[in-house]
Amino acid sequence: MAIGEEIFRPGSSSDGEVRAGILVTGTEVLTATIRDENGPWLSEQLSGLGVELVEILVVADHPGDLARGLENMKSAGIDLIITTGGLGPTADDLTAEVVAAFSGRKMELDEEMEARIAAILARFAANTNLDLSTDALNEANRKQAMIPVGAVALDPVGTAPGLIVPGQAEGDPLVLVLPGPPRELKPMWEAAQKEPMLRQVLDQATRLEKYRLRMFGTPESELAMSLREIEGEGLPFDGLEITTCLRKGEVEVDVRYREAAADAAEQLKQSLLERHSRSLYSLDGSTVDEVVAGLLAGRRLGLAESCSAGLLAARIADVPGSSAYFAGGVVCYSNEAKRDLLGVDQALLDEFGAVSAEVAEAMAVGALERFDADVSVAITGIAGPDGGTGDKPVGLVHFNVRTAEGGVRAAAPIIPGGRRDVRERSALVAMHLLREILA
Amino acid sequence: MAIGEEIFRPGSSSDGEVRAGILVTGTEVLTATIRDENGPWLSEQLSGLGVELVEILVVADHPGDLARGLENMKSAGIDLIITTGGLGPTADDLTAEVVAAFSGRKMELDEEMEARIAAILARFAANTNLDLSTDALNEANRKQAMIPVGAVALDPVGTAPGLIVPGQAEGDPLVLVLPGPPRELKPMWEAAQKEPMLRQVLDQATRLEKYRLRMFGTPESELAMSLREIEGEGLPFDGLEITTCLRKGEVEVDVRYREAAADAAEQLKQSLLERHSRSLYSLDGSTVDEVVAGLLAGRRLGLAESCSAGLLAARIADVPGSSAYFAGGVVCYSNEAKRDLLGVDQALLDEFGAVSAEVAEAMAVGALERFDADVSVAITGIAGPDGGTGDKPVGLVHFNVRTAEGGVRAAAPIIPGGRRDVRERSALVAMHLLREILA
Numbered sequence: 001m002a003i004g005e006e007i008f009r010p011g012s013s014s015d016g017e018v019r020a021g022i023l024v025t026g027t028e029v030l031t032a033t034i035r036d037e038n039g040p041w042l043s044e045q046l047s048g049l050g051v052e053l054v055e056i057l058v059v060a061d062h063p064g065d066l067a068r069g070l071e072n073m074k075s076a077g078i079d080l081i082i083t084t085g086g087l088g089p090t091a092d093d094l095t096a097e098v099v100a101a102f103s104g105r106k107m108e109l110d111e112e113m114e115a116r117i118a119a120i121l122a123r124f125a126a127n128t129n130l131d132l133s134t135d136a137l138n139e140a141n142r143k144q145a146m147i148p149v150g151a152v153a154l155d156p157v158g159t160a161p162g163l164i165v166p167g168q169a170e171g172d173p174l175v176l177v178l179p180g181p182p183r184e185l186k187p188m189w190e191a192a193q194k195e196p197m198l199r200q201v202l203d204q205a206t207r208l209e210k211y212r213l214r215m216f217g218t219p220e221s222e223l224a225m226s227l228r229e230i231e232g233e234g235l236p237f238d239g240l241e242i243t244t245c246l247r248k249g250e251v252e253v254d255v256r257y258r259e260a261a262a263d264a265a266e267q268l269k270q271s272l273l274e275r276h277s278r279s280l281y282s283l284d285g286s287t288v289d290e291v292v293a294g295l296l297a298g299r300r301l302g303l304a305e306s307c308s309a310g311l312l313a314a315r316i317a318d319v320p321g322s323s324a325y326f327a328g329g330v331v332c333y334s335n336e337a338k339r340d341l342l343g344v345d346q347a348l349l350d351e352f353g354a355v356s357a358e359v360a361e362a363m364a365v366g367a368l369e370r371f372d373a374d375v376s377v378a379i380t381g382i383a384g385p386d387g388g389t390g391d392k393p394v395g396l397v398h399f400n401v402r403t404a405e406g407g408v409r410a411a412a413p414i415i416p417g418g419r420r421d422v423r424e425r426s427a428l429v430a431m432h433l434l435r436e437i438l439a
Numbered sequence: 440m441a442i443g444e445e446i447f448r449p450g451s452s453s454d455g456e457v458r459a460g461i462l463v464t465g466t467e468v469l470t471a472t473i474r475d476e477n478g479p480w481l482s483e484q485l486s487g488l489g490v491e492l493v494e495i496l497v498v499a500d501h502p503g504d505l506a507r508g509l510e511n512m513k514s515a516g517i518d519l520i521i522t523t524g525g526l527g528p529t530a531d532d533l534t535a536e537v538v539a540a541f542s543g544r545k546m547e548l549d550e551e552m553e554a555r556i557a558a559i560l561a562r563f564a565a566n567t568n569l570d571l572s573t574d575a576l577n578e579a580n581r582k583q584a585m586i587p588v589g590a591v592a593l594d595p596v597g598t599a600p601g602l603i604v605p606g607q608a609e610g611d612p613l614v615l616v617l618p619g620p621p622r623e624l625k626p627m628w629e630a631a632q633k634e635p636m637l638r639q640v641l642d643q644a645t646r647l648e649k650y651r652l653r654m655f656g657t658p659e660s661e662l663a664m665s666l667r668e669i670e671g672e673g674l675p676f677d678g679l680e681i682t683t684c685l686r687k688g689e690v691e692v693d694v695r696y697r698e699a700a701a702d703a704a705e706q707l708k709q710s711l712l713e714r715h716s717r718s719l720y721s722l723d724g725s726t727v728d729e730v731v732a733g734l735l736a737g738r739r740l741g742l743a744e745s746c747s748a749g750l751l752a753a754r755i756a757d758v759p760g761s762s763a764y765f766a767g768g769v770v771c772y773s774n775e776a777k778r779d780l781l782g783v784d785q786a787l788l789d790e791f792g793a794v795s796a797e798v799a800e801a802m803a804v805g806a807l808e809r810f811d812a813d814v815s816v817a818i819t820g821i822a823g824p825d826g827g828t829g830d831k832p833v834g835l836v837h838f839n840v841r842t843a844e845g846g847v848r849a850a851a852p853i854i855p856g857g858r859r860d861v862r863e864r865s866a867l868v869a870m871h872l873l874r875e876i877l878a
Contacts (some may be wrong), residue, residue, distance in 0.1 A: 040471035058495040081478030286678035309756030312747025313770040328776035331752040337767035
């Protein structure tokens with residue numbers, strides 16, 4: 001943990017009665033060809049169920065590595081192993097076999113499953129015009145319909161069934177075998193939870209309650225000090241798991257707790273709100289994009305973006321239904337565009353330069369007019385890597401946010417980081433200025 | 440491996456002489472509070488050096504889990520273990536101690552390092568106005584300056600030094616201890632490679648050559664068929680490791696090979712180029728954004744975006760130096776904006792609707808004029824989730840790309856997926872239409 005990241009865990013959740021491990025198989029994940037989405041997603045699911053995740057292990061599609069991973073998790077006293085990937089029809093899809101061997105179970109053809117997969121594959125081949133011979137189909141089909149004796153087969157979402165495989169001895173881990181593609185894994189995880197064999201293990205965990213706060217403008221170090229003060233004033237932190245995390249320029253505070261600590265969790269929320277009423281803008285996990293979308297309902301927004309060049313427009317339009325309030329924006333990357341499309345006076349550009357409070361104001365006024373808007377945002381800055389001067393360094397960004405009724409918020413921070421950081425952070429700062437002016 | 444993902448690995452790289460494991464420590468990574476960037480990044484670095492990555496293990500900041508991970512990697516015959524995270528000044532930053540114990544080495548105060556860290560921390564405290572007492576500073580400082588006897592200390596990039604820790608016995612793994620924040624880890628990895636102790640291990644690996652091809656418009660299944668055909672025609676695939684991956688709407692083909700297979704690798708590239716000359720647009724790994732940036736040099740670009748709402752502008756402006764050719768764009772999210780800012784005839788909007796070939800053309804013509812541009816792009820479509828009709832379903836997007844000299848590319852695909860998919864894919868399609876018209 002570096003300075004500025006803080007995890008308070010005085011009452012750690014490591015008294016959770018159920019311990020889990022996630023085993024991600026896939027050469028394409030290990031070689032960083034694709035990013036693993038399943039590990040983090042399953043981690044959040046387990047956390048919500050009160051299950052303690054001990055480790056995530058990523059290995060290639062080699063049976064030896066997979067078997068070793070399973071054995072190591074068993075040695076670590078893990079109760080539930082979730083594997084992802086390696087369930088396809090090809091030769092390097094070996095998870096089911098390796099898990100069967102690990103659990104001391106033979107593989108057996110499940111004829112009903114074979115018929116079900118045959119139907120799915122036939123449909124798939126017809127839809128995609130794949131030139132799959134009947135023999136190849138049958139072989140792939142049969143391979144995927146081989147189920148360890150005593151295991152529960154989970155209906156395929158794609159073409160591969162999942163599995164719940166019990167151990168042989170008391171205390172052996174239960175293995176949940178899920179497919180790799182996230183669109184298949186997620187629904188199958190939901191289905192698996194309805195199976196008594198998995199349910200029995202999950203039900204031994206005590207569920208955790210959770211809330212998430214979001215803050216903008218308070219450094220993480222200051223928040224850490226507040227947490228220490230609140231604890232010093234006598235609020236019991238036992239039973240609370242508090243994680244603070246700097247993410248995309250905002251601080252997220254995740255608080256997890258068991259039922260018994262619900263009062264302390266609520267008091268903590270109120271104490272943070274008292275101390276950081278300006279920066280603590282979200283008590284229910286809603287994002288600034290969602291908050292601003294709510295505030296914009298019934299209004300009309302126009303944008304004028306230079307250095308952020310569409311990033312703010314893209315964020316605004318990312319919310320479904322935004323066309324009700326988002327009139328549009330001008331990406332005025334050149335001085336001519338500022339002048340011709342937003343009516344910025346050439347004299348202002350000559351006198352103060354494109355990155356100035358004066359031009360930002362003229363851009364915002366222009367956006368109000370051109371889009372016949374109730375509220376507008378202007379962003380003009382130096383994203384770098386070149387173009388900075390002594391007076392106007394790389395990272396200097398001028399903001400002007402205004403309403404048709406005459407409200408104004410202006411700011412000109414120097415945003416640290418590289419070109420992309422400066423541009424993305426510009427859109428974020430603008431979001432918060434919008435939130436403030438509309439609130 | 441699911442159908443549609445293909446990895447050809449007839450001559451696997453698993454004969455690499457150096458085996459590595461990555462041990463990511465951090466409760467915040469395990470709980471999915473932050474995403475691990477270091478594992479995938481280091482994986483690519485190792486691959487380039489010809490080192491075989493056996494596993495990536497993520498554990499919480501618990502010394503027991505960390506120690507167990509190290510022991511398991513040692514048992515698996517791993518030569519090089521890279522740990523990330525847990526080097527900070529706080530109590531749960533335990534990596535250095537645990538690695539020292541694992542390698543059978545005592546910790547010793549490195550006084551020179553202590554002085555160096557003291558200077559860094561003093562500067563840090565002054566810059567951030569942190570209320571750190573001298574005692575607290577000294578303690579944090581001393582903790583970070585404790586170095587295992589016989590280890591090489593790597594200069595801090597943030598406040599924490601890295602370590603290269605040799606084992607006690609012949610064949611014990613070498614442990615490279617790196618900090619968690621990517622901005623610290625990356626430069627320290629570069630520095631570590633200059634140290635003879637690490638160099639000696641890395642030099643035992645045979646470096647792999649590599650190239651990356653990018654394709655747009657060829658389905659992965661068709662590419663898989665081409666690869667089978669090329670192999671069938673007698674090109675030896677032994678010694679080539681071919682990974683194909685669908686990423687953000689394009690297909691990436693990574694080919695890794697040792698020196699001896701260089702001819703086969705080159706022949707493969709030529710054979711793919713013959714078969715897919717239209718879709719195979721990048722032979723050197725350059726992205727479409729980079730290719731288009733090169734083609735735009737000396738021209739002037741104007742954009743008119745409706746459903747993509749700034750995403751194309753943001754991609755164009757993401758390239759440093761783009762202000763030389765990017766005049767700007769209009770995000771015309773409303774009909775009024777299409778009319779008032781781009782001069783689209785209200786009669787066209789009334790007769791054909793905002794999502795039509797006619798309006799796309801008028802938007803592109805308007806963008807050429809308003810930005811005094813040489814080339815323009817117009818995008819108008821239905822991103823969903825609402826707004827689709829029988830004639831114009833969600834996902835229908837009209838493109839019109841044109842040059843001042845009269846060149847035109849128009850397209851109107853139905854893009855599958857959710858709102859964000861449709862919008863992002865729209866920007867991608869536009870990039871490729873730009874590439875085609877400028878090439």
